Amino acid sequence: MNASLPILEMKAVEKSFPTPTGPVRVLQPTDLEVKAGDFLAITGPSGSGKTTLLMLAALLSRPSKGAVVFDGDDVSSKDEAWLCRHRKYRVGMVFQKFCLLPHRTVLENVLFRFRYLDHDPDEARTRSLEALRAMGLESKVDQPARLLSSGEMQRVAIARAVALPPRFLVADEPTGNLDRESTLRVMDCFKRLNAEGLTMLLVTHNEELLNYCSRHLVCRGGALQKSK
Amino acid sequence: MKKRIPILHHSIAQPLQYLHDLWRDIWEGVRSQPGRTLLSFLAVAVGSVSLTVLVAVLNGLEQRSTHLVRELGFNVFAVVSSSDRRTGEALRERDVQLLQANCPECGVSKVRRYEVKPLGHDQAVGVLATDERLAAIRQWTMLQGRFLDAGDVARRERHAVITEAAAKAFRWKTGDLIALSDVRFKVVGILQSTDQGVAAGSEPALSGGRREVYIPDTIPPAWSAGSDDGDRVDVVYVRVPDAERMNRLVLRTQRLLLTRKSREAFLSWVTPETLLGNVRRLQRSIRLTAGSVTLLSLILGGTTLMSLMVANVKDRVLEIGLRRALGASRKDIAALFVTEACLVTSSAALLGIAIAHVGLLLGAESAGLPILLDWKSAAVPLLAAMLLGVLFAYWPAGMAANIAPAEALRSE
Numbered sequence: 001m002n003a004s005l006p007i008l009e010m011k012a013v014e015k016s017f018p019t020p021t022g023p024v025r026v027l028q029p030t031d032l033e034v035k036a037g038d039f040l041a042i043t044g045p046s047g048s049g050k051t052t053l054l055m056l057a058a059l060l061s062r063p064s065k066g067a068v069v070f071d072g073d074d075v076s077s078k079d080e081a082w083l084c085r086h087r088k089y090r091v092g093m094v095f096q097k098f099c100l101l102p103h104r105t106v107l108e109n110v111l112f113r114f115r116y117l118d119h120d121p122d123e124a125r126t127r128s129l130e131a132l133r134a135m136g137l138e139s140k141v142d143q144p145a146r147l148l149s150s151g152e153m154q155r156v157a158i159a160r161a162v163a164l165p166p167r168f169l170v171a172d173e174p175t176g177n178l179d180r181e182s183t184l185r186v187m188d189c190f191k192r193l194n195a196e197g198l199t200m201l202l203v204t205h206n207e208e209l210l211n212y213c214s215r216h217l218v219c220r221g222g223a224l225q226k227s228k
Numbered sequence: 229m230k231k232r233i234p235i236l237h238h239s240i241a242q243p244l245q246y247l248h249d250l251w252r253d254i255w256e257g258v259r260s261q262p263g264r265t266l267l268s269f270l271a272v273a274v275g276s277v278s279l280t281v282l283v284a285v286l287n288g289l290e291q292r293s294t295h296l297v298r299e300l301g302f303n304v305f306a307v308v309s310s311s312d313r314r315t316g317e318a319l320r321e322r323d324v325q326l327l328q329a330n331c332p333e334c335g336v337s338k339v340r341r342y343e344v345k346p347l348g349h350d351q352a353v354g355v356l357a358t359d360e361r362l363a364a365i366r367q368w369t370m371l372q373g374r375f376l377d378a379g380d381v382a383r384r385e386r387h388a389v390i391t392e393a394a395a396k397a398f399r400w401k402t403g404d405l406i407a408l409s410d411v412r413f414k415v416v417g418i419l420q421s422t423d424q425g426v427a428a429g430s431e432p433a434l435s436g437g438r439r440e441v442y443i444p445d446t447i448p449p450a451w452s453a454g455s456d457d458g459d460r461v462d463v464v465y466v467r468v469p470d471a472e473r474m475n476r477l478v479l480r481t482q483r484l485l486l487t488r489k490s491r492e493a494f495l496s497w498v499t500p501e502t503l504l505g506n507v508r509r510l511q512r513s514i515r516l517t518a519g520s521v522t523l524l525s526l527i528l529g530g531t532t533l534m535s536l537m538v539a540n541v542k543d544r545v546l547e548i549g550l551r552r553a554l555g556a557s558r559k560d561i562a563a564l565f566v567t568e569a570c571l572v573t574s575s576a577a578l579l580g581i582a583i584a585h586v587g588l589l590l591g592a593e594s595a596g597l598p599i600l601l602d603w604k605s606a607a608v609p610l611l612a613a614m615l616l617g618v619l620f621a622y623w624p625a626g627m628a629a630n631i632a633p634a635e636a637l638r639s640e
Contacts, residue, residue: 055634060553080557088555095637099550101256108252115253116555121245172637 008034013066028223044219092161096173102146131159151182264536271529276580278522279609288598293507301366321459335467337361347407357445373417388413392421394439409451530620537624549636558629569621577613
């Protein structure tokens with residue numbers, strides 16, 4: 001892996017949303033570069049445009065203006081199929097609300113990572129169990145997800161995101177619903193994954209987590225600034 | 229951590245895995261809206277029962293029309309007399325002779341009908357006095373023995389030919405002596421019956437499937453106790469050489485027999501076309517009435533299904549976002565909801581088809597409906613239900629597919 005090559009570049013990216021009274025610009029012209037192996041944290045108050053930026057980074061939306069370059073490819077010129085394919089294989093996501101399927105077991109939730117992939121069921125199972133083991137959840141594999149604690153749910157979500165190792169992991173307020181102890185445990189997981197070479201983008205409003213990150217940017221009024 | 233670019237291998241288990249995943253996905257939706265799912269399931273099941281019955285009855289009528297034509301005989305038409313006791317108007321022996329003389333290319337036979345109670349039996353049997361040509365004209369098949377011959381007619385032999393139905397009902401067989409009222413006849417043959425169910429609904433005078441006894445028409449009818457005029461004829465059968473000449477010969481016989489206006493009231497012509505016409509009329513009215521009921525139930529089922537799918541989409545916005553984040557395309561999301569709808573409608577249809585089949589097998593005979601249960605009576609409702617699923621899930625599925633993943637993931 002060449003650490004100098006950026007995985008993600010945003011060049012003068014803007015994002016507006018249409019409203020009945022005209023478009024509202026949520027993201028001001030923004031430049032961002034995430035290099036391989038980075039653990040970048042973006043903090044900022046609610047409504048500052050952090051999540052919008054993260055959705056662009058996760059290839060879940062397109063910019064209104066500017067260019068998002070993912071692994072050397074300009075996303076703006078790519079079709080829906082390309083975005084789907086890259087989300088499938090290259091991007092992992094962790095959400096504040098965990099987004100687990102409550103009636104499925106822990107293992108089934110992690111196996112869901114492979115739902116839209118051509119996969120060998122045995123291999124998917126092996127990888128999922130391995131990811132759960134890495135998150136310390138090997139004893140919970142057959143438990144329905146709805147019966148887990150919030151911290152456990154978030155670790156299942158991380159296991160799901162990394163069961164098929166992504167090129168880039170984005171996490172949107174992953175500790176927003178967790179107590180302090182669970183927060184630390186989740187951040188330890190992230191730290192370990194980053195140490196193993198995974199590039200990460202973390203969006204949070206919790207400045208206590210910045211110690212875990214290699215870089216920090218602040219989002220204010222839809223614009224990114226370097227932290228003081 | 230493993231290598232960044234994973235190499236996943238295909239295996240033979242993949243289709244099974246796909247079906248398993250699909251089933252889990254669909255079950256997720258069904259369990260999220262059990263009440264609405266049950267409602268649309270029931271509405272589609274009722275519609276499918278109705279559609280199955282409709283198809284089975286229409287099939288049955290189609291079969292009946294074929295049987296009716298076969299029963300009458302190919303290239304055969306009948307002149308049926310509903311003799312009027314008050315005016316004494318009836319078809320007469322001289323009318324038959326007139327037809328024979330003027331249609332030399334045709335085979336002509338006649339029948340005079342009586343209802344007689346066989347000695348020792350409470351049930352009456354239809355006794356049909358006829359000539360030796362009838363079986364050949366109507367292309368009947370003998371089950372045993374022979375039909376009446378010219379000798380029987382000429383010598384006034386007390387010979388009788390019975391239908392299979394009569395043989396079964398009265399336990400008669402070839403060679404038996406049977407007493408019709410107080411006159412004894414020897415059974416010389418048994419006619420193969422046509423379908424009882426079909427015969428039951430057809431023109432009574434034409435029926436070959438009932439309990440009937442055919443005797444030479446030269447034997448004086450002792451059971452009519454002098455009230456009967458011996459040269460009355462109830463039905464004349466005319467077999468034309470080929471189907472093309474049917475209409476022309478029907479017109480010719482009409483010209484010959486309808487010499488007076490009053491004769492139009494009691495003479496009617498039964499041709500394969502008129503028989504089929506009656507069935508077609510019945511088919512049309514059934515298609516219209518039962519078809520409307522079926523359509524209404526299916527539309528009701530479809531709209532309930534649509535509201536189920538809309539509620540389902542709204543309930544599962546976050547899940548849709550997750551699926552999109554994991555690489556599902558718009559098509560994958562739309563397919564998920566359409567498949568779910570199809571599965572609900574198809575399983576409802578299967579239940580409806582099963583209920584209808586059992587109900588028809590148990591109750592059709594007592595309802596006197598012509599029913600034919602074949603592959604069409606299962607395939608048509610099943611396909612209709614699947615189509616209903618696709619049609620009514622199309623819009624909600626499109627709605628789900630068009631939810632922006634970023635918006636979906638931020639939904640509460």
